[in-house]
Structure formats: structure tokens, C-alpha cells
Amino acid sequence: MPVLAHRRDEIERLCAKYPSRRSALLPLLWMVQEQEGWVSQDSMREVADIIGCTAAEVYEVVSFYTMYNQKPTGRHHIQLCHTLACAICGSAEAGEYIKNKYGFTHGKSMSDDGRFSIVEVECIGACSNAPAMLVGETLYGDLTPESIDSILGAHA
Amino acid sequence: MPVVEYEKALLPNIASNETEWLKAYEAGGGYAALKRALGMTPEELVNIVKDSGLRGRGGAGFPTGMKWSFLPKGAKPRYLAVNADESEPGTCKDRPIMEKRPHLLIEGIVCSLLAIESEWAAIYIRGEYYNAAKVMQKAVDEAYAAGILGDNAMGSGKKAHIVVHRGAGAYICGEETSLLTSLEGYRGYPKLKPPFPAISGLYGKPTIINNVETLACVPLILTRGVEWFKSYVHEKSTGLRLYSVSGHVKRPGVYELPMTVTMKEMIYDYCGGIRNDHDLKFVIPGGSSSQWILPNNLDFALSVEGVASAGSMLGSAAIMVFDHTVCPVWAAVNTSAFYRHESCGQCTPCREGTAWMHKILMRIENGGATMKDLETLINVAGDGRPNTGMISGKSICALGDAAAWPVGSALKTFRHEFEEHIKLGYCPYKNKRYWMANGKFVNETFEHKPTWGAHH
Ligand SMILES: Cc1cc2nc3c(=O)[nH]c(=O)nc-3n(C[C@H](O)[C@H](O)[C@H](O)COP(=O)(O)O)c2cc1C
Ligand code: SF4
Ligand code: FES
Numbered sequence: 319m320p321v322l323a324h325r326r327d328e329i330e331r332l333c334a335k336y337p338s339r340r341s342a343l344l345p346l347l348w349m350v351q352e353q354e355g356w357v358s359q360d361s362m363r364e365v366a367d368i369i370g371c372t373a374a375e376v377y378e379v380v381s382f383y384t385m386y387n388q389k390p391t392g393r394h395h396i397q398l399c400h401t402l403a404c405a406i407c408g409s410a411e412a413g414e415y416i417k418n419k420y421g422f423t424h425g426k427s428m429s430d431d432g433r434f435s436i437v438e439v440e441c442i443g444a445c446s447n448a449p450a451m452l453v454g455e456t457l458y459g460d461l462t463p464e465s466i467d468s469i470l471g472a473h474a
Numbered sequence: 475m476p477v478v479e480y481e482k483a484l485l486p487n488i489a490s491n492e493t494e495w496l497k498a499y500e501a502g503g504g505y506a507a508l509k510r511a512l513g514m515t516p517e518e519l520v521n522i523v524k525d526s527g528l529r530g531r532g533g534a535g536f537p538t539g540m541k542w543s544f545l546p547k548g549a550k551p552r553y554l555a556v557n558a559d560e561s562e563p564g565t566c567k568d569r570p571i572m573e574k575r576p577h578l579l580i581e582g583i584v585c586s587l588l589a590i591e592s593e594w595a596a597i598y599i600r601g602e603y604y605n606a607a608k609v610m611q612k613a614v615d616e617a618y619a620a621g622i623l624g625d626n627a628m629g630s631g632k633k634a635h636i637v638v639h640r641g642a643g644a645y646i647c648g649e650e651t652s653l654l655t656s657l658e659g660y661r662g663y664p665k666l667k668p669p670f671p672a673i674s675g676l677y678g679k680p681t682i683i684n685n686v687e688t689l690a691c692v693p694l695i696l697t698r699g700v701e702w703f704k705s706y707v708h709e710k711s712t713g714l715r716l717y718s719v720s721g722h723v724k725r726p727g728v729y730e731l732p733m734t735v736t737m738k739e740m741i742y743d744y745c746g747g748i749r750n751d752h753d754l755k756f757v758i759p760g761g762s763s764s765q766w767i768l769p770n771n772l773d774f775a776l777s778v779e780g781v782a783s784a785g786s787m788l789g790s791a792a793i794m795v796f797d798h799t800v801c802p803v804w805a806a807v808n809t810s811a812f813y814r815h816e817s818c819g820q821c822t823p824c825r826e827g828t829a830w831m832h833k834i835l836m837r838i839e840n841g842g843a844t845m846k847d848l849e850t851l852i853n854v855a856g857d858g859r860p861n862t863g864m865i866s867g868k869s870i871c872a873l874g875d876a877a878a879w880p881v882g883s884a885l886k887t888f889r890h891e892f893e894e895h896i897k898l899g900y901c902p903y904k905n906k907r908y909w910m911a912n913g914k915f916v917n918e919t920f921e922h923k924p925t926w927g928a929h930h
Pocket of ligand 2: 873
């Protein structure tokens with residue numbers, strides 16, 4: 319199932335912004351992920367056709383960059399920072415708190431209702447507001463148990 | 475000591491959560507620098523930036539005007555890549571520039587395009603900065619609509635184009651050659667230098683790479699003047715600087731200050747001292763790849779030269795502060811895990827070395843390490859100085875050095891604590907981590923009182 323067929327004009331405008339078409343590869347993968355929530359192998363083939371390279375080359379790129387999800391995530395994908403500044407300000411405790419609340423365990427990173435998924439990531443550039451996390455595309459810092467409750471509570 | 479206040483030229487609106495859009499930026503005198511730049515020759519522009527003494531804010535502190543003058547004469551096209559990857563742990567100062575004053579960056583980019591005689595720039599924004607990318611795109615759209623960007627920029631007949639480009643989660647893409655490979659649509663593998671990007675960069679063409687904050691300084695130099703910029707000076711470091719302060723200070727945040735401010739003033743005056751009035755254990759002055767500094771050594775200026783004189787580096791000016799509850803071995807484990815994860819794996823010393831360091835450090839922290847392990851670790855990591863150990867100076871890019879230096883300096887600074895861990899077979903700092911502001915998870919039963927001073 320092609321996922322970008324209806325966006326051809328937009329795609330051509332995107333490609334035209336760069337001196338070389340290949341440069342549009344990362345933005346196209348973002349387009350897929352923003353629309354579908356993840357990047358499937360089928361969509362990698364589709365992107366390869368648009369760029370004019372092989373599907374293997376697209377996979378090579380997808381597998382290098384940690385933010386491309388190669389499987390579906392929860393409706394709200396949590397990226398919790400565990401790097402140094404956050405780690406000394408309670409990111410492990412924040413992680414425990416979220417995991418207990420939604421029943422995440424080692425090896426199970428999606429809640430049963432598919433509402434949340436979680437991944438621990440390296441520094442997200444919010445170090446002076448540690449501990450910090452992204453929920454979907456929104457950054458939240460200075461996390462406390464109360465703020466976690468209200469932030470996640472607001473994500474249905 | 476009373477806090478000395480300085481003007482905020484880069485981010486006067488740092489305290490606000492609002493973006494300064496085009497109208498407000500112009501009302502405050504924005505784009506006057508660009509108008510001035512349009513009346514000047516490229517040589518004049520490069521010379522002004524040279525005279526200002528502006529040095530890169532991304533990490534290496536290279537003189538910006540000099541970098542620009544490395545471009546081969548007459549070679550076209552040439553490109554400008556704006557480094558907004560901001561991934562060095564501790565660093566969070568380019569994001570507020572993009573989110574709060576996007577037009578300052580755009581103006582800096584267009585002035586720089588004129589200086590280096592280029593018509594095309596890409597802003598490479600790390601993937602995690604969803605909002606910064608959105609704000610930058612909207613501001614770029616505003617600038618196109620207003621005729622500031624386009625094929626006839628500000629009616630000058632010159633072309634100036636900006637593309638907002640997003641990364642997708644890879645620290646290594648902040649390294650300049652890796653950034654270019656990534657921008658070309660490939661895995662972000664760094665390349666051996668030379669050739670330097672100024673000779674052969676994006677698509678093999680001459681390319682200048684500059685950090686966001688570096689370029690944001692350019693309009694200020696043009697409107698307020700070289701003398702104003704140079705009035706803030708410590709040795710060869712000029713201008714104001716954005717410091718990202720994180721960790722155990724009472725007031726973490728991003729501070730715009732001259733580089734004459736000392737580390738002691740930063741921690742105790744500007745940031746209010748250590749939380750809960752704890753003792754200071756150590757400081758990382760320039761992002762997680764810089765060497766650790768002890769509390770008996772804080773009277774140095776936060777300039778390139780000042781931090782170097784204290785045995786570390788200013789790097790990206792990201793100051794991380796650690797109180798006495800932080801186990802240095804555990805902190806080294808966390809740091810080495812980062813570099814192990816982020817090594818691109820191209821060269822053996824970095825790929826294997828980062829994994830070795832992390833594995834041995836975990837053994838020391840969690841039990842099961844021997845004194846022989848410590849020797850191996852020292853052999854691999856070195857002593858925190860360039861070209862010591864088995865990684866630094868032996869890899870394609872500086873990530874290898876960045877991984878080795880903090881571990882080497884941790885070993886040098888806290889050797890006795892590493893040995894104590896090995897002798898005990900466990901970490902004596904138990905339940906050491908707690909929440910910052912709120913009381914719930916604070917574990918005040920922390921009791922590890924080292925029998926040694928933190929200083930040598
Ligand atoms: C591993 C590594 C990561 C880097 N990450 C960044 C970064 O996130 N942002 C940045 O501006 N510079 C980063 N740099 C420095 C860049 O390679 C380059 O020196 C800088 O962008 C040049 O701009 P400047 O002269 O304006 O500082 C990094 C360097 C290395 C070796
Ligand atoms: S030093 Fe490390 S990150 Fe840099 S090219 Fe080599 S393996 Fe990759
Ligand atoms: S260390 Fe967590 S955001 Fe930087």
C-alpha cells in the first residue's frame with residue numbers, strides 16, 4: 319500500500335529545495351513516520367522509488383538513525399532522557415514511576431491499550447530542565463510525579 | 475556576592491516563552507545588520523568578523539572569520555551548513571535561540587551567505603527538536619514572504635535560500651563531516667580530514683559549517699560594532715556567550731554572560747550555589763566530553779583560555795554540576811554508555827574502545843572488577859589529555875577523543891574511589907539519586923562520607 323501517493327506535489331517541492339535529490343531522503347522518511355507513526359519496509363521501498371535508490375540503501379539509513387521507528391509505537395510515544403544531567407536529577411526514578419503506572423517492564427514497552435509506548439534515549443537538549451522527556455513531539459522538563467500524572471493524564 | 479548583571483544581546487527574551495516573529499523582530503531593529511551587509515563587499519564582511527575575534531560556539535572555538543577565508547577563491551557553488559544538532563550532553567542553548575529568536579539566526583545566516591558568497595544554506599536541526607524545527611520553518615516562510623529570502627533577497631538581486639532540515643537521532647551528526655554526509659541523505663559517517671569541508675564539503679563543494687550561536691553573533695557584530703563585541707573580552711575570547719548550566723545548582727538554566735565570569739561566580743552567584751547546600755563534588759565545564767574539574771579549582775574565567783588553564787575545555791559551554799551524592803564511577807559509567815551508544819562504529823579504536831571502557835566501568839560500579847581491570851581501563855582511556863590512551867588521536871573523528879577524555883580525567887581525579895569500589899566489590903553510594911525540586915523521591919538517608927578529601 320503506497321502511503322505517499324497523494325502527496326506527490328509536496329514531495330517534488332521538497333526535492334527541489336536541495337541541490338541533490340538524495341538529500342530529501344531523511345525528510346521523506348519523516349513524512350512517512352509523521353503520517354503513519356512508523357516506517358514499514360513497504361514504505362521504505364516506496365521512498366526508494368521516489369529518491370531513485372535501492373530499498374536496501376533506504377534501510378541502511380533507517381537503521382542508522384534511532385528516531386525512525388521500525389515498528390508501530392503507542393498513540394503517544396514517550397522518549398525519556400537518561401543521560402548524565404537527567405540521571406543525576408531523578409530520570410531513573412521518573413522512569414520507574416512511569417513504568418509502574420503503565421505496566422511497562424523490561425522487554426515490554428507498550429501499554430496494553432496501545433495508548434503509550436516508552437523508550438529511554440540519550441540527551442534531548444533540555445539538560446537545565448532535567449529530568450526531561452518528549453511525549454510525541456512535545457518536550458516536558460522539570461518532571462515530578464505530579465507533573466508526570468498531569469502530562470500523561472492529558473494524553474488520551 | 476551580589477550578582478553583576480550584563481546586557482542580554484543574543485537573547486533579551488530568554489525569560490519569555492513567546493517566539494519573536496518577524497514583525498516584532500523588525501520593530502526591535504531586526505534586519506538592520508542585513509541592510510548594512512548588503513552595502514558591503516564580501517571581503518569587508520569577512521574582515522569585520524575577523525576583527526571581532528568571533529570564535530565558534532559549537533565546541534572547537536575556531537576563529538570564524540579565518541574559517542571563512544579558507545574557501546578557495548572563485549570556486550562556486552559553495553554552501554553554508556548551520557549546525558543545529560546540539561547533542562553534546564549538557565548543551566541546551568541553541569534551542570532557545572531557534573525557538574525564541576529565529577529571525578536573529580536567519581539574519582545571521584543571510585549575512586554570512588553574503589560574506590562567503592554563497593546562495594544556499596541548510597539548517598541541520600536534531601530530530602528531537604520538533605518544536606525548534608517548526609518555529610524555524612515558520613520563520614523561514616515569513617522571511618520568504620517578506621522578500622528577505624528568495625532569488626532577489628531584499629531587492630539586492632542576490633539569491634539567498636534557506637532549507638530547514640531535520641536529523642533523526644544521532645549524536646555523531648553534530649560532527650561537521652558527519653553532518654554533511656547525513657545532509658546528503660546517507661548514514662552519518664564522519665570523514666577523515668583533510669580535505670576540510672571548506673575545500674570539499676557538501677556534494678564535494680566548498681562548504682562552511684557553523685554553529686547556531688556563532689551565526690547569531692554576526693548581526694550583533696554588524697549593528698553594534700566590532701568594538702562593542704570586543705569590549706567583552708578574556709584573552710582571545712570575545713563577545714557574550716550562552717552557558718547551559720545543569721545538575722545540582724539551585725538555579726539551572728541558560729545564562730548569557732561575558733567570558734570573564736569565573737566558574738565560582740557562575741555556580742555560587744548566578745546559579746545560587748549547590749542544592750540543599752550540599753558540598754560540590756566536581757564540575758564538567760564544557761559538555762560531557764570535557765575533563766572533570768574539582769572544587770578546589772574554580773577560580774578560572776569561563777573563556778576558551780580560562781577553562782584550558784584549569785585543565786579542561788570550554789567546548790559547548792555546557793556546565794554540569796555534581797554534588798557530593800554523585801558517585802564518580804557511576805557518572806563515568808553513564809558517560810561512557812553515551813559514547814558507546816553514539817560511536818558510529820567506523821573505526822576500531824573508537825568502536826571497541828568505547829565498549830571496553832563502558833564494560834569495565836560497569837564491572838567496577840556493580841562488582842566483579844579487579845585491579846587489572848583498572849589498569850586496562852587506564853591504558854584504553856588515557857589520562858584525559860589529547861593523544862593519551864588507545865583511542866584519543868587514533869580515530870577518524872573527535873568522538874573518540876570525546877569518549878576517552880572524561881573517563882581518563884575521572885580516573886585521574888577520583889582514582890581512590892575507583893580503587894575503593896574494586897576493593898569493596900560494590901558501589902558505596904547507595905540510593906544516591908533523587909528528584910531535584912520536589913520532596914517525594916528524595917532520599918535524605920544518603921550517608922557515604924568519603925574518608926578522603928575530594929582534592930589531592
Ligand atoms: C562528536 C562531535 C559532535 C559535535 N556536535 C556538535 C553539535 O551538536 N553542535 C555543534 O555546533 N558542533 C558540534 N561539533 C563541532 C562541529 O564539528 C564543528 O566544529 C562546529 O559545528 C563548527 O562550528 P563553529 O565553528 O561555529 O563552532 C561536534 C564535534 C564532534 C567531534
Ligand atoms: S571516531 Fe568513532 S564516531 Fe568518529 S568515525 Fe570513528 S567510530 Fe565513528
Ligand atoms: S541530559 Fe537529559 S536532556 Fe540533556
